[in-house]
Amino acid sequence: MKMDNIISIELMAGVLISAALISIGVIFLFLDGGSDGMSLAAIASGNSLVNSAGFGIPAIVNSAENFQGLGFIFIGLIALIATPVVRVVLSVFLFAEEKNWIYVAITMIVLFNLLLAIFIVPGMVSTKVVIPQ
Amino acid sequence: MSFILVFIEILIASIGAGFVGAIAGLGGGVVIVPVLTLFFGVPIIYATGTSLVSTIATSSSSASAYVKQKVSNIKVGMSLEIATTAGAIIGALISAFLYSNHLTYLIFIIFGIVLLLTILPNMSKMSTEMYERVASKPDWSTDLFQLRGEYYDRNLGVKIKYMGVRWWLGEIIMLSAGIISGLLGIGSGVLKVLGMDWAMKLPIKVTTTTSNFMIGVTAATGSAIYWALGYIQPFTAAAAAIGVLAGSYLGAKVLVKMHSSRIRMVFMVVLSVAGIEMVLRGLGVA
Numbered sequence: 001m002k003m004d005n006i007i008s009i010e011l012m013a014g015v016l017i018s019a020a021l022i023s024i025g026v027i028f029l030f031l032d033g034g035s036d037g038m039s040l041a042a043i044a045s046g047n048s049l050v051n052s053a054g055f056g057i058p059a060i061v062n063s064a065e066n067f068q069g070l071g072f073i074f075i076g077l078i079a080l081i082a083t084p085v086v087r088v089v090l091s092v093f094l095f096a097e098e099k100n101w102i103y104v105a106i107t108m109i110v111l112f113n114l115l116l117a118i119f120i121v122p123g124m125v126s127t128k129v130v131i132p133q
Numbered sequence: 134m135s136f137i138l139v140f141i142e143i144l145i146a147s148i149g150a151g152f153v154g155a156i157a158g159l160g161g162g163v164v165i166v167p168v169l170t171l172f173f174g175v176p177i178i179y180a181t182g183t184s185l186v187s188t189i190a191t192s193s194s195s196a197s198a199y200v201k202q203k204v205s206n207i208k209v210g211m212s213l214e215i216a217t218t219a220g221a222i223i224g225a226l227i228s229a230f231l232y233s234n235h236l237t238y239l240i241f242i243i244f245g246i247v248l249l250l251t252i253l254p255n256m257s258k259m260s261t262e263m264y265e266r267v268a269s270k271p272d273w274s275t276d277l278f279q280l281r282g283e284y285y286d287r288n289l290g291v292k293i294k295y296m297g298v299r300w301w302l303g304e305i306i307m308l309s310a311g312i313i314s315g316l317l318g319i320g321s322g323v324l325k326v327l328g329m330d331w332a333m334k335l336p337i338k339v340t341t342t343t344s345n346f347m348i349g350v351t352a353a354t355g356s357a358i359y360w361a362l363g364y365i366q367p368f369t370a371a372a373a374a375i376g377v378l379a380g381s382y383l384g385a386k387v388l389v390k391m392h393s394s395r396i397r398m399v400f401m402v403v404l405s406v407a408g409i410e411m412v413l414r415g416l417g418v419a
Contacts, residue, residue: 004200011196015197018374025367030136043367044139046174047176047179051182052359073368081186081353083193083349084350088350102277102279103211103279106215117221117222118357121226125362
């Protein structure tokens with residue numbers, strides 16, 4: 001079946017791309033001794049306050065454009081999270097091609113849950129993290 | 134540079150966690166969280182965030198292989214992901230509630246208990262690994278959700294046809310698997326296998342590989358919320374994602390050649406100790 005092969009390739013490509021981006025980011029981070037004006041100590045300590053909530057998409061893109069380590073690491077992590085999401089989007093089209101409408105509907109429900117988690121739910125909860133110092 | 138050393142330490146520990154996880158038949162997540170919290174002093178909030186994104190990496194890479202070998206059942210996986218993704222949202226929201234109300238110790242206790250419960254069925258299964266109770270009669274859900282399939286069994290050299298039943302029961306178990314995944318930042322593969330193996334009576338080869346296939350989407354749902362809440366610390370996550378990925382790859386290679394279950398037993402005992410440690414940490418004893 002064609003579907004198996006497309007999904008198999010997409011999953012492996014997503015993992016390899018994200019691993020490569022994260023590795024590049026780590027190398028930049030160590031070569032520069034920090035990233036985005038922050039010291040390595042501020043970024044690397046176990047209870048560091050540098051986390052995913054502090055970086056919006058524009059900040060991440062800006063960081064990567066300036067060849068900063070954190071930008072690449074964050075894009076790599078986003079690519080990783082996006083890998084299964086892309087798999088679900090692909091599945092909608094692949095089931096549609098097979099005219100398997102019940103599975104088009106099922107896959108769209110899964111996609112709906114994913115989009116809910118990405119775009120709607122974060123706005124519903126306070127984004128304060130309690131990091132024990 | 135001491136921080137390069139820290140990175141290498143987390144990387145090596147993650148390779149170990151991925152390796153042990155693969156050999157013990159668990160994901161890397163359930164191993165990496167105790168390692169990060171107990172040995173590296175990483176706050177559990179970052180440990181679970183790190184674990185969840187690492188889980189996507191291991192799940193996607195192994196699912197890629199299983200899907201190509203046509204062992205995973207994409208339809209079974211897809212239809213059950215309705216419940217796992219919904220559960221992951223609920224679980225991630227519960228975790229946000231617990232962390233913001235200073236109930237972090239509950240996460241430790243629940244994590245320890247889940248880890249111990251995860252190991253138990255694996256230990257008892259070791260002696261009776263060849264059992265197979267597959268469904269013989271279809272029910273209403275078998276045809277509606279197209280739960281029939283076949284795969285090629287390499288050991289037996291034959292094509293095996295199978296069918297799934299009790300889709301609704303599988304769906305209920307998947308909802309709880311999703312909640313655990315979103316709450317603790319793990320793949321909760323054992324619950325997923327239970328849902329397909331026990332509830333839907335699918336063959337074990339199909340359940341384990343389809344569980345793997347589903348873990349990626351479940352973890353991505355939780356990760357999206359974790360991301361917004363700031364549970365993902367880039368430095369730790371970078372080291373762990375690459376480490377766990379490499380470790381589980383190595384573990385899977387070794388597992389194929391390994392016939393002795395004694396090594397698995399040793400790892401399970403180590404993991405039980407980690408589970409007890411987590412509970413004690415939560416209770417404030419350790």
